[in-house]
Amino acid sequence: MKKLASGILLDIRARSPYYAKDWTDAWNYRVVPATALIFFANVLPGIAFSLDLIETTQQYGVAEVLLASFMAAFIFSVFGAQPLTIAGVTGPITVFNKTIFRIIQGQPDAPNYLHFVGWVYLWAAIIHWVTAILNWCNFLKYVTLFSCDTFGFYVSWVYLQYGVQVLTRQLDSSTLPGALVSIILAILMLVVCFLFQSLSQKTLFHRHVRRFLADYGMPISLVAISGMAYWGRFNSTNPETLPISGAFQPANGRAWLVPFWELEGKWVGIALPFGIVLWILFFFDHNVSSLMAQGSEFPLRKPPGFHYDFFLLGITTFLAGLLGIPAPNGLIPQAPIHTTSLVVMGRPSKKDDAESQSSSSKEKISNYTPAHIEQPIAVVEQRVSNLAQGSLCLVLLSGPFLHVLSLIPRGVLAGLFWFMGVDALQGNGITQKILYFLRDKKSTSKDEPLRRVRKSRIILFLAIQMIAFGATFAITQTIAAIGFPVIIMALIPIRTLVIPRLPFTAEELAVLDGPTASPFTMESVGGSF
């Protein structure tokens, strides 16, 4: 058992020598495209979530979501130990807040929703602090792709469902032509986003153009398809757009500060189990996104700090409750995308070689990697891009920009949900394993690791994941939706305690499952991979 707060102190001690350099290192061109890219990648889904939240809870609108993004960016970039981890409003927290609303709403003596959520967040914050002090982030070593893939698969399907719900709600609330135009816009948004994505992956165009399409395909599609809604015939149907409040104003004209201490004692107690569930969710979701943002594929030179940052996440969660905004946490896939966009390519210098390789093997290495082929040699590790993208969110809250946001049709955001869902499904480990089965065996590479696993064992592994996914997704459809993080969390002991007793060989498990992040990063949380 380590000493109390030893993890936090070690994190601070390791990172603080780099603090000044974290700001001066930002004087690099890569910071500019990285800021633009991650701003759109963060804010567009965030706006979509705000639409879903305002339609269901009538409390969290676009202002609340943008403020949450700014607050998280400000705290993690100025005070955090891992400024590369982008935080914001995610799909899971949207499910969580919506479910609380549904539960509260049904009660005869229903409390004020924001007061209740304020207490839920406070309880969660306290447990975050306790977790950080007790060094529990070391348990992250048990989080493997098995649970991450199942969680990602679940979130993808939630996105797909959100897209459908945005449209079906309009079939009820809007005129029929307006709802039909929304359906057209949603389908077009999905198709055009995929066109940009597939163009960026083909051999057409110079690689700089392809990089541009990959980076900006989503905002370009959003602007183009939103514009179509204002074409005469479509415009006349008056399709519903994103609802907004006044500039820098919360929805419903309330004050920004939520006096959650006014909540009745009985409800304070009821808020505790909700807080525990939120803590489970964030422990999983935030830490996994931090792990992925600092994966082994990135040549990082500055140390991580999981314990200290999880303590900070308690603070942002508490502040979110106080301000009546959805609690932000680490974003997947935006956090790793952010790191990727900051990678510097180049020819490895002798100094780099000497640092990363034993000097005796230098000659041999340069045989394998000819000097003219560029490879990742560094990441612009700094705090400015995160702070800048968050500040841009604040700018969007000003009158003129808020007006522009209010022009975005809801149908386009439904299409964005679909794109995010299908896109996440494509890269998911569960999908990959299913595709392996569907693939013509003649077209499967001889080196495919799954070939070394018995078919029955792949099916068994997939079956466990699909049952967990099915249970999580099914529970989300009920009033018990709040319990979904518990099922996801339960996968970790299932992986550690149950699966090794099933008839898998060690080699098969090594193929079927793997660590979420690099050995280097896992080591910092006590992992032994």
Added chain:
Amino acid sequence: MKKLASGILLDIRARSPYYAKDWTDAWNYRVVPATALIFFANVLPGIAFSLDLIETTQQYGVAEVLLASFMAAFIFSVFGAQPLTIAGVTGPITVFNKTIFRIIQGQPDAPNYLHFVGWVYLWAAIIHWVTAILNWCNFLKYVTLFSCDTFGFYVSWVYLQYGVQVLTRQLDSSTLPGALVSIILAILMLVVCFLFQSLSQKTLFHRHVRRFLADYGMPISLVAISGMAYWGRFNSTNPETLPISGAFQPANGRAWLVPFWELEGKWVGIALPFGIVLWILFFFDHNVSSLMAQGSEFPLRKPPGFHYDFFLLGITTFLAGLLGIPAPNGLIPQAPIHTTSLVVMGRPSKKDDAESQSSSSKEKISNYTPAHIEQPIAVVEQRVSNLAQGSLCLVLLSGPFLHVLSLIPRGVLAGLFWFMGVDALQGNGITQKILYFLRDKKSTSKDEPLRRVRKSRIILFLAIQMIAFGATFAITQTIAAIGFPVIIMALIPIRTLVIPRLPFTAEELAVLDGPTASPFTMESVGGSF
């Protein structure tokens, strides 16, 4: 100068010994899937064209188009020398008939439309017969990919425009919600057809499943998306569907026989230039589709017969005028698809080797093509699949099937037009050359023949094609649309007389252009490739 009708007589003499065998050879499993595939590939676009024709001319409906398909199939399969060439109603003849309607309609003393077309078809038929007797099909040797690609590029864009027009007409004629549902169905049809196509080209599924998806993706999509139109919310908007007449009845309740001899003398004369234009169109379109259906990639053993079949095409054109149906001719890409679907794969037997190779090189060849790899060894050359697919068209004219056809929403057919257009564009030589320019040079194969051509010369060649396409497409938008085959036909002397005087090297021209069909097939029409 060859003797009159010598081509026809040679064709008959060459093919007649195979006639009985053409029927008995059909006792082969491949004939079944080939019939089903080509029936759908012929009838679905045909139905789409009938929608376009009935909406504009009010004369040619689905019954007329299906009867034209049956008549062509009956005549070419029972009497033809090239029963593999599938004939039916095409996009170009649709443009032709629509334009005649537009021209006639504007006249103060407008004649009966079907009477006038009857005379146009009769004139064209007479010129067909003269052409066949004078052996003019030998001029086909001058038809190269240069003009075929330009023609194909033009037809693709006409399809795309048709799709848009089917929808915009509904914006005017239908209720707004009904038109919007049609737009949704059109987009979904396009997307789902492409999904099936891309699934059939990926490495997913067993190759038999992929073949099935490639063969039946279009009919499956049509049924699935048509079904969506009957979902409650969509159905309530009452989207417009395919208009039909009574079983085996022509549109407007007229008699099947058109008394075109009642046409005023003045209009008989006016019909002549139209007949010449139709002859130009069919000379080009029908013969190229016959050439492609008998390309070098197919191991055909029975002889072609261009002169005799062009004579028969005169007969079908005359009959079409007499019955008041659109004149059928050879279908691209359906004709070559038909031959492909009849290919028999297998391991080359010793006898085959001996036939096709000199016996001394036998050993060497079998080193290159291991016995376990299947290759095309034969084509089921017969008359039954063509006759059967045409007869199925006749079955569709019966009451119950006609009712099913009447359930197809017009929006789905608009999507089918888009799919046909985009699909044809993908394989077109002009598109391929444009893509070569857009492609990242690092991803272009070292063996790409275009690398041997100066960039400026590729641009010059493309520019000529694009100007011809632009002129043809522009003229189609005007009342002079009838002239489009003249421009296409003019490309043949341009290729033969003008282009060789431009600064191309012989090698460059060999890369940029090529013969439409195999040397073997071209030889039968006097080609020297």
